[in-house]
Amino acid sequence: MKAQLDWTAYENAGLGDAYADIPKTGGDYAKAVAVCINSMVCLRPIDRGVMCPSFRVHNEVAYSPGGRSRLIKRMLNGEITEEEQATLDRAMDACVACKGCKRECDTNLDMATIRSEYVAQRSKAPTLRQKLFAELPALLRYPRLVNLANSAVNASPWLQSALKLNPSHPLPRVQPAPVLEPHTAPGVAGEVLLWIDSFTAHFAPQSAVAALRVLEAAGFRVHLLKQEHCGGRSAYSQGLIGTARHQAQALIDALWPHVEEARLIIGLEPSTLLMLRDELLTLDLGDKAKAVAASALLFEEFLAREISANRLNLxxxxxxxxxxxxxxxxxxxxxxxxxxxxxxxxxxxxxxxxxxxxxxxxxxxxxxxxxxxxxxxxxxxxxxxxxxxxxxxxxxxxxxxxxxxxxxxxxxxxxxxxxxxxxxxxxxx
Structure with a gap:
């Protein structure tokens, strides 16, 4: 297989007898899969933590991180049966990419990223639904058109069936991006960049307005990007890695002047901001991506840091x-x-x-x-x-x-x- 993502972080993984079952094909991707050493922590009946949502609802080993890992190993070794392959496909579809295993597994198995590569490998001809979700950040810039389309889909069982959309989950209403006018006076507490991602801008603009108010009340001069940018989260989740890479590169280019000015990047939506610290580094986008990752904080992480340093005056x-x-x-x-x-x-x-x-x-x-x-x-x-x-x-x-x-x-x-x-x-x- 030709990997779509950069797996070189696992180049030296898998040393020792515990990792003797690294698959014969798949290169560093195979090593990432082989991080699972069958400790079976993901199979324990627990009611705390996150790992693993799909296993909790199915209660079948194949739907656990370890179960998926074992089936992928068999696939990479050419040993998987048709029945097992069908089971693996269903299990990977059921993975919500929560990253619970990356934190709670003894060996930090990253099934969320493994899943994205898996989906990318089988998405040589992406479906219309995949393409629409992947390009959603760009489509959101036209809220009236998207709302018309969403209304049509929500009212049409035929369209829902054709796009394989959940009829009990109506597509949400898109709002115009908020018009934010930050103060231009020097901030007594410093300067930061508030990144308003596409989803916050068009589904929760009130969150962006509130965050700006809070940061300015705390004495910060808040900078905003001149244009709306997405980090590639939707495309990455759909396995459309080329699209994700293009979107992420555009965001890096927009953020870079602020990184050079040593401004921290503050984000509101966890899945988009944290992509800058995690998945962004698998897209092979160079040192600028690493610098952006090192500068990115969630809104609450930034405020907590200021509290710990006795600097927050809110x-x-x-x-x-x-x-x-x-x-x-x-x-x-x-x-x-x-x-x-x-x-x-x-x-x-x-x-x-x-x-x-x-x-x-x-x-x-x-x-x-x-x-x-x-x-x-x-x-x-x-x-x-x-x-x-x-x-x-x-x-x-x-x-x-x-x-x-x-x-x-x-x-x-x-x-x-x-x-x-x-x-x-x-x-x-």
């Missing part, structure tokens, strides 16, 4: 009678340990009653919940823990920084979620 007030708040973490937030930052930031809000929900993936997972073949799994994932725990406290507000998480909870009858930036903005004096 004027916040208590709101009498405010409802309790429950926090659901995006899988990628959890994978990088960012929930500690969420807790640190929420602690500085006067009088805020908050707690964290212990749940795995919500089942939204980008395009996953919109795909007809994953409709049942998507809902079951939400019903495992997240929805029941929200139902226990119907008065509570929900903080969920991921757009997919908020969309999934709302469509299944839960509360309308807020980004942490919106909570902070509400409490500004």
């Amino acid at each position: 004027p916040l007030r208590e709101i009498s009678g405010a409802p309790p708040v429950r926090v659901h973490g995006h899988c990628h937030q959890k994978a990088v340990g960012a929930m500690k930052s969420m807790r640190k930031v929420l602690k500085i809000v006067p009088g805020l009653d908050f707690d964290f929900i212990e749940a795995s993936c919500c089942g939204g997972a980008g395009s996953f919940g919109f795909e007809s073949e994953n409709a049942e799994d998507s809902q079951k994932m939400a019903e495992l823990a997240l929805l029941p725990k929200l139902a226990e406290e119907p008065r509570a507000e929900l903080i969920a920084n991921g757009f997919s998480c908020r969309e999934q909870v709302a469509r299944l009858g839960g509360p309308t979620g807020l980004h942490i930036a919106e909570i902070l903005a509400r409490h500004l004096t």
Whole structure:
């Protein structure tokens, strides 16, 4: 196979007797797969952490990170049967790329990235649905046209069937990008770049407005990109690596002047910002990509860093009678340990009653919940823990920084979620 992604990070992986089953073909990709040494942590019956959403709903070994790994090894060795190949295809379709295994597996198996390569290898002729999801960031710049198309699809069972879209998950309404006018005076606390990704701009513009208010209230001069850019997340997830590479390179070029000025890159949507620190480095985009990765922080990570350094001066007030708040973490937030930052930031809000929900993936997972073949799994994932725990406290507000998480909870009858930036903005004096 000719790998679509850069797997050289695994060039020296697999040393020692435990890794004796590295497949004969696949090069460094095979070594990434062979990181799994059958410790079977992913098969333990647990109700904490993220790993592994699909195994939790199917309870079949093939749907676990380790089960997928074993089948891929057999495939790369030319030993896989037709029945096993069909099982592997289904199991990889059911992978939500949550990155739970990368954090919670004993050997940090990165099944999310392995899945993207797998999808890329079998997507020599991408479907229309794949292409539409991959190019969605560009399409979002035309909200009226997209809304007309979405309305047509939502009203047409035939179109839903043709595109293999989940009929119980309507395509969301696209909003115009927010018009933001940051202050131009020098920031007493420093200068940062607030990256408004395409999904935040068109599905949650209120989060961008709130984040700008908070950062400026804390004394920062906030810079914005002159044009809207996406980092390639959607295309990467669809296995269209060439498209993802093109989108990511354009973003790097736009970010580079700010990196040269030593400005940190602050992002709001976990899946897009964290791509800069992870998947971006598998696209073989050189040293500039590494510098961008080193400069990228989630909004909550940045604020938590300032709190830890005793530098954050954010004027916040208590709101009498405010409802309790429950926090659901995006899988990628959890994978990088960012929930500690969420807790640190929420602690500085006067009088805020908050707690964290212990749940795995919500089942939204980008395009996953919109795909007809994953409709049942998507809902079951939400019903495992997240929805029941929200139902226990119907008065509570929900903080969920991921757009997919908020969309999934709302469509299944839960509360309308807020980004942490919106909570902070509400409490500004």
